[in-house]
Amino acid sequence: MNAHIQTAPASRTGTLAAATFAMLIGLGLVVVTGHVQADTLHDAAHDVRHATGFPCH
């Protein structure tokens, strides 16, 4: 009976953990491609950064 009651919260915890991890990776990707100011990255991503409305220079 207890197992049945615990099923829903366990699945929610699973979603929250997976979601947090995925969002951290997504945030990292957006920061590296859109915001890090290292010269090579900046030059390669330059046009996309401007067109996407990121602060660029």
Place this chain on the structure above:
Amino acid sequence: MFTRMLASALFAGVAAGLIAALLQLWFVQPVLLHAELYETGALVHFGSASTVPAHQDVGGIDPLRDGLSVLFAMLVYSGYALILVPLMALAQDRGARIDARNGLIWGLCGFVAVHLAPGFTLAPEVPGVAAADVGARQIWWFATVLAAAAALWLIAFGRNWGTWAAAIVLLLAPHVIGAPEPDVLTGPVPTEIGALFAARAFGVGMAAWVMLGGFAGYFWSREMRAADAVPAE
């Protein structure tokens, strides 16, 4: 669960990123290259006394530069998808319905949070504009995106006036406080080009985000159907 999120997000992000890149290369890139002629001083603009023709040959496709734009657009939109899909999953856990049709609305909200909200005060910058310190602008940009995204979540899923009032405060606050501004306006690019650039950047961003939301909703609902078919995962 994480693998399903990753798969849905990467499919949606790459597809939307490709569409964003193609729209950008077609509609934004010629405006950007035109602006760069003024940024580099190849053309000089003297207000009402200018005799520079409005139409300039800005060149065609540059395989390396444009190829990098396609790659980075896919990476940026994959990053956005890796935030959007988990939010969809969390909303679904709380009873929201997620599919391709609803995804279009999620995408529109994503555009508002990530493009329109920060761009309302920190307009998409054509190359050459005067601007405040980039670090300060980035902090303001992230804070504004976070506030707008939280506000849209509260508007969509809030159930009382308290949450809606908080949403309004979150939407307005960054613009009432104001973004970092340059001390002097030194932009050499004609205002017509800057305005067209901002309008095109918004238009392409909206199209790409609506597609991203639709794809994310489609792929996530497909993953969920597959998960239901195999309960043991």
